[in-house]
Amino acid sequence: MRIRPTTLAALAALALGACGGSTPTGGGLGSGDLLVGVLAPFTGADAGLGPAYYAACLAAAPSINSNGGVGGRQVKCQKFDTRGEPADAVPADSQMVAGNSNLMAVVGCTSDEAATVAPIVDKAHIPMFCMTGQTEFNKTKLKYFHRLVPADIYDAYAMVGWALYGPSPAPFHKAALVFGNDIGSQAFVEPATNAFTKLGGQVKNFPITLGAASYRTEVASVIAYQPDVIFTEALGSAGTFLGELKTQNGGKMIPFIGTSATIDPTWFQQVSQAVGVSTLVSNYGGVDLGYDFSGPAYSEFITNLNAAASQFSDAPKYKQRGSTLHLYDGIIMTALAMVATNSKDPTVYNPKIKEIANGTSGATDVHTYKEGIDALKAGKSIRFVGAGGQNNFDQYNRRNLKNSIG
Amino acid sequence: MAIYEAAFGFGLVSMSVIALAAVGFTMQFGITNMINLAYGEVMITSAYVAYYLDRAGISIWLGMIAGGLFGAVFSFALNRIVYAPFQRKGTSNLGMVIVSLAISLMLANALLPIVTYNSVSYSEHTGSIVRLGGLVVTINQMIIIGLAIVLMIGIHALLRYTRLGKAMRATAANPTLARNCGIPTQRVIDMVWLITGGLCGVAGVVAALNSDSFAIASGAGFLITALAAAVLGGAGQPYGAMIGAVIIGLITELSAATWSAEYKEVVAFGILVLVMVLRPQGLLARRGALAAAG
Numbered sequence: 001m002r003i004r005p006t007t008l009a010a011l012a013a014l015a016l017g018a019c020g021g022s023t024p025t026g027g028g029l030g031s032g033d034l035l036v037g038v039l040a041p042f043t044g045a046d047a048g049l050g051p052a053y054y055a056a057c058l059a060a061a062p063s064i065n066s067n068g069g070v071g072g073r074q075v076k077c078q079k080f081d082t083r084g085e086p087a088d089a090v091p092a093d094s095q096m097v098a099g100n101s102n103l104m105a106v107v108g109c110t111s112d113e114a115a116t117v118a119p120i121v122d123k124a125h126i127p128m129f130c131m132t133g134q135t136e137f138n139k140t141k142l143k144y145f146h147r148l149v150p151a152d153i154y155d156a157y158a159m160v161g162w163a164l165y166g167p168s169p170a171p172f173h174k175a176a177l178v179f180g181n182d183i184g185s186q187a188f189v190e191p192a193t194n195a196f197t198k199l200g201g202q203v204k205n206f207p208i209t210l211g212a213a214s215y216r217t218e219v220a221s222v223i224a225y226q227p228d229v230i231f232t233e234a235l236g237s238a239g240t241f242l243g244e245l246k247t248q249n250g251g252k253m254i255p256f257i258g259t260s261a262t263i264d265p266t267w268f269q270q271v272s273q274a275v276g277v278s279t280l281v282s283n284y285g286g287v288d289l290g291y292d293f294s295g296p297a298y299s300e301f302i303t304n305l306n307a308a309a310s311q312f313s314d315a316p317k318y319k320q321r322g323s324t325l326h327l328y329d330g331i332i333m334t335a336l337a338m339v340a341t342n343s344k345d346p347t348v349y350n351p352k353i354k355e356i357a358n359g360t361s362g363a364t365d366v367h368t369y370k371e372g373i374d375a376l377k378a379g380k381s382i383r384f385v386g387a388g389g390q391n392n393f394d395q396y397n398r399r400n401l402k403n404s405i406g
Numbered sequence: 407m408a409i410y411e412a413a414f415g416f417g418l419v420s421m422s423v424i425a426l427a428a429v430g431f432t433m434q435f436g437i438t439n440m441i442n443l444a445y446g447e448v449m450i451t452s453a454y455v456a457y458y459l460d461r462a463g464i465s466i467w468l469g470m471i472a473g474g475l476f477g478a479v480f481s482f483a484l485n486r487i488v489y490a491p492f493q494r495k496g497t498s499n500l501g502m503v504i505v506s507l508a509i510s511l512m513l514a515n516a517l518l519p520i521v522t523y524n525s526v527s528y529s530e531h532t533g534s535i536v537r538l539g540g541l542v543v544t545i546n547q548m549i550i551i552g553l554a555i556v557l558m559i560g561i562h563a564l565l566r567y568t569r570l571g572k573a574m575r576a577t578a579a580n581p582t583l584a585r586n587c588g589i590p591t592q593r594v595i596d597m598v599w600l601i602t603g604g605l606c607g608v609a610g611v612v613a614a615l616n617s618d619s620f621a622i623a624s625g626a627g628f629l630i631t632a633l634a635a636a637v638l639g640g641a642g643q644p645y646g647a648m649i650g651a652v653i654i655g656l657i658t659e660l661s662a663a664t665w666s667a668e669y670k671e672v673v674a675f676g677i678l679v680l681v682m683v684l685r686p687q688g689l690l691a692r693r694g695a696l697a698a699a700g
Contacts, residue, residue, distance in 0.1 A: 042523070043518075043523065043623060044623060045623065047523035047621070047623060048523065048524070051523070181668055206667065207666065207667065207668045208667060208668075209667065209668060209670070209671060211623065211624070211627050212627070212671075213420075213423070213613055213616060213617045213624070213627060213628070213631070214416070214419075214420065214616060214617050214618075215667070216412075216413075216416035216419070216659065217409075217412070217413045217416050217659045217660075217662035217663050217667065217670070218662060218667040220409055220412040220413065220416070220542070220663070221409060221662075221663065221667070224408070224409055236525065236621065236623070239525050239527060239618055239619030240525075240617050240618045240619050240620075241618075242618075243527065243618030243619065244618055247535060247544060247618075248535070248542055250535065266523075266524055266525075269524055269525075270524065270525040270526075270527075270619055273525075273526060273527040273619060274527050274618045274619050314522070
């Protein structure tokens with residue numbers, strides 16, 4: 001199986017809203033630093049997720065700060081470690097909300113903890129950009145919740161689509177599901193099983209306990225099942241599992257397709273060390289949104305991301321990480337919404353985020369914070385098309401998406 | 407049937423790794439009366455010592471020796487600098503557990519900026535594969551099993567047939583009486599920390615080698631398994647820890663082959679709870695190697 005970027009399916013498209021531009025109405029932007037809370041796992045099995053989001057904030061902050069800040073206020077980033085566990089996430093979330101009156105936005109909140117932290121952030125009226133595809137957020141009533149990733153079922157469908165319909169050497173008709181036993185990973189199992197079975201495939205679930213020292217017996221069971229392909233998301237344990245799979249299978253790897261979360265430098269490093277780079281390249285496929293990785297927004301993103309290495313040496317590794325791009329855009333949209341409404345009050349600027357993302361009739365497309373500020377100063381309404389592309393939020397603040405595989 | 411044979415082979419590997427870790431842990435407790443919850447972090451730190459040597463082109467087996475030496479020296483220093491002063495001040499056992507937990511957290515967080523959260527692998531993490539009927543093991547895993555057997559025999563010989571071993575047993579049974587009988591208990595305790603620290607370091611490298619990739623977070627998992635084997639066998643009893651390792655190592659793998667792998671730890675720890683209910687002192691509490699002679 002070769003990596004070959006190909007658009008799989010256009011999942012949805014939304015007509016642009018027709019509401020008109022607005023003039024600043026807020027009560028001022030205040031003074032002092034503003035804070036973006038990066039609420040995500042930085043330790044534990046999913047510790048690879050948080051740094052990707054932190055990198056997004058470190059790249060977005062200078063974009064805002066070097067262009068006058070938010071009405072002169074500088075944006076800072078702070079990590080709040082959820083450890084990927086709801087029980088640890090709640091105190092981290094509460095501490096973040098209670099201890100920081102200057103919180104302008106929250107980014108992160110993965111499927112591991114979103115269900116527990118999102119209501120707390122929403123109750124505090126803080127806009128949040130969560131990296132969860134959980135079904136329970138498909139029609140959420142949380143007004144301050146924004147989702148920039150596809151629902152997990154779409155990732156699952158994309159994996160099934162790839163396995164059955166290509167690219168080469170599909171079709172695969174017998175799949176093993178190897179997902180971690182965490183909330184985020186298990187969300188893929190049911191839709192993938194249902195879709196693959198409905199389309200005539202044969203599938204079996206092999207859940208694994210994340211963080212175990214070895215998976216030899218699990219691997220032996222998978223090999224005995226003789227699958228054509230493996231669907232997987234087992235962050236933190238993928239290297240161990242796939243390394244043992246290759247060893248027990250006599251050095252021959254079974255092709256494996258990962259969720260969008262596997263398209264991550266940490267995951268690549270871990271798996272390539274365990275199975276070898278050539279094995280990884282020739283057997284791995286991942287599903288993700290389509291990105292151009294070009295244009296003025298991306299250029300500024302990459303410049304700022306590289307500069308962020310002075311604070312976080314791994315930051316430049318996330319130059320093609322979808323979640324990093326999206327959260328970068330989310331933070332900039334929030335800052336623009338604050339300026340556009342001239343308000344530090346989230347109840348005022350939160351609705352403006354959606355307006356800036358979707359654009360209004362006659363809105364000017366802007367790609368960077370500076371372009372946005374200049375357009376607002378000129379009295380124009382704006383639509384932000386950022387490093388991750390255009391953001392069209394629907395009535396549930398879900399970004400409408402187009403999936404790709406590669 | 408083949409899956410059970412394979413699982414049995416994997417169980418042999420797991421129990422070897424667990425035994426190396428659990429025996430060191432339980433000896434620390436049995437002789438020094440210290441439940442050292444930083445044990446898992448010392449294991450993973452030793453694993454990283456071997457990893458950096460591995461990256462420098464040094465053989466993993468030499469790295470294992472280096473990891474063992476690091477574990478020995480670090481554990482010795484940890485006791486002398488942190489634990490012993492607290493014990494001299496009369497800190498309660500519960501207080502000492504909290505101190506060791508604090509050390510564990512401090513060690514993990516001090517390491518994090520150096521090793522990062524990323525998983526890493528040794529360059530020699532597999533070795534060629536050997537099939538013996540349904541058993542599937544790598545050369546490295548066979549070496550791990552052999553190493554565990556040699557070290558367990560060595561621990562048995564140390565405790566049974568050497569003056570130091572007898573002094574350890576005497577110190578474990580009654581340190582005050584041992585001191586009054588002329589046994590230099592402080593020196594014995596120093597030796598215990600060196601020896602068990604060495605075992606801890608070797609166990610860390612072996613556990614990391616056995617797992618195709620490892621990360622700083624792996625230390626907690628190492629501790630839990632070692633702790634379970636030690637408690638199952640009878641806290642403070644090296645032979646009990648060996649038996650506990652056999653039970654936990656085999657049951658986790660065989661239950662994964664029988665039921666869903668999701669339940670393998672549930673089954674293993676369920677048996678641990680059952681044993682604790684039926685025999686709270688553990689399997690070998692009154693007949694262990696550290697029991698008073700005679």
